[in-house]
Amino acid sequence: AYFAPGCWADLGTPDRYLDAAARHLAVEAFGGAAAAVHRCRIDFSPLAGDGSQRRWFRVSTGGAARIMASHGIRCGQGTQEVDSFVDIGRHLASCRVPVPKICSFDRFSGLVFTEDLGDRHLQAAVIKGPLQRVLFLYRRVIDAAIHMGLDGAEGFDPIWTWQSPRYDRNLILEKECRYFCEAFVAGHLGRANPFRELEAEFCLLADRIENHAVEGFIHRDLQSRNIMLKAGEIYFIDFQGGRTGPVQYDLASLLIDPYVHLAPEYRRALTAYAMDRLSELSGKPQSRCLAGFRYCALSRNLQILGAFGFLTALGKTWFETAIPHAVTNLNRVLADLPKEEFPGLRVLARALREDFARSGRKGE
Numbered sequence: 001a002y003f004a005p006g007c008w009a010d011l012g013t014p015d016r017y018l019d020a021a022a023r024h025l026a027v028e029a030f031g032g033a034a035a036a037v038h039r040c041r042i043d044f045s046p047l048a049g050d051g052s053q054r055r056w057f058r059v060s061t062g063g064a065a066r067i068m069a070s071h072g073i074r075c076g077q078g079t080q081e082v083d084s085f086v087d088i089g090r091h092l093a094s095c096r097v098p099v100p101k102i103c104s105f106d107r108f109s110g111l112v113f114t115e116d117l118g119d120r121h122l123q124a125a126v127i128k129g130p131l132q133r134v135l136f137l138y139r140r141v142i143d144a145a146i147h148m149g150l151d152g153a154e155g156f157d158p159i160w161t162w163q164s165p166r167y168d169r170n171l172i173l174e175k176e177c178r179y180f181c182e183a184f185v186a187g188h189l190g191r192a193n194p195f196r197e198l199e200a201e202f203c204l205l206a207d208r209i210e211n212h213a214v215e216g217f218i219h220r221d222l223q224s225r226n227i228m229l230k231a232g233e234i235y236f237i238d239f240q241g242g243r244t245g246p247v248q249y250d251l252a253s254l255l256i257d258p259y260v261h262l263a264p265e266y267r268r269a270l271t272a273y274a275m276d277r278l279s280e281l282s283g284k285p286q287s288r289c290l291a292g293f294r295y296c297a298l299s300r301n302l303q304i305l306g307a308f309g310f311l312t313a314l315g316k317t318w319f320e321t322a323i324p325h326a327v328t329n330l331n332r333v334l335a336d337l338p339k340e341e342f343p344g345l346r347v348l349a350r351a352l353r354e355d356f357a358r359s360g361r362k363g364e
Contacts, residue, residue: 014073017109025109030062030064044058045058045060047067066113067113068111071085071112078162079159080107082107083160083162084240087160095154095155096147097144098144098236100228102114121227125229141234142273143277156244163243164243167246176303181195187309187310188309198344198348201345205298212289213246214247215244217242218250219250224260248293255274255297256297301329302330328353
């Protein structure tokens with residue numbers, strides 16, 4: 001008889017294949033030969049996700065831990081989400097953007113192992129932290145976001161993107177404005193779809209964003225739950241939706257974040273700081289930076305409400321609790337824009353705010 005050492009697995013089903021692939025990649029993620037001793041004693045603990053369909057795990061063995069993202073077994077051709085996760089992540093790391101180190105990956109199984117950054121999001125630090133600490137953290141995040149936007153654009157290859165190569169007019173109209181109308185106003189609230197009535201205003205919004213853009217790389221979901229804090233350092237995660245576009249978009253996303261209720265005076269102070277830094281580092285006029293920021297804030301707010309409506313319909317009802325604050329934000333960002341612009345959208349935004357106020361679901 002011959003005794004064959006090691007761990008053996010039946011690969012007869014997709015789940016068994018993924019399990020075997022995960023254990024094989026874990027050995028590499030934990031350091032190769034040294035980790036092989038623990039090959040059959042690797043623990044996979046599921047982590048709660050947010051809006052993504054991906055599955056997340058904390059993987060541990062021998063006192064060490066990694067994070068594993070499972071994108072699902074590859075199907076079809078072309079760039080897929082796992083490819084963007086790996087390629088954009090490695091590119092940003094090469095640009096000295098603070099992102100988690102990718103330890104091992106396999107594009108066919110859709111598995112990626114990264115360093116473990118812990119469980120502390122910027123959201124938790126802001127909610128519990130003293131004011132001066134909050135402002136200090138946000139300034140650091142703003143500096144890192146501008147660095148990511150300007151330096152991350154250098155050498156960026158659009159082939160790495162899995163959704164669209166850039167944030168452009170079509171994306172604004174379809175994935176943000178129409179998304180807001182269909183998934184939130186019509187889908188979540190049960191109102192008539194207002195897209196046709198507001199289409200001319202949405203086209204104006206797209207024009208304004210393109211005319212005032214400071215071009216660079218954008219994360220596109222830069223909010224407090226995608227920013228981790230570990231050992232005094234900040235890290236950006238969930239960057240696989242990145243593409244080229246207006247750097248102001250990420251800054252707007254950060255400062256109108258519905259998960260963090262920044263007081264208006266703090267938001268104004270941080271906006272002024274961000275625009276000063278962006279103008280200084282990009283060489284673009286501050287007026288252009290600020291105008292682009294304000295129009296991006298409106299488009300981003302529409303996207304947020306669309307996403308909250310869509311995710312709530314999928315049964316992820318915890319997103320519904322952030323909707324009243326996002327409606328309040330919508331009215332605030334409109335108030336920062338020229339009063340003659342977006343008359344129809346202003347009427348709708350006020351009506352939504354009044355509806356939520358009557359129902360007792362007011363944004364802070």
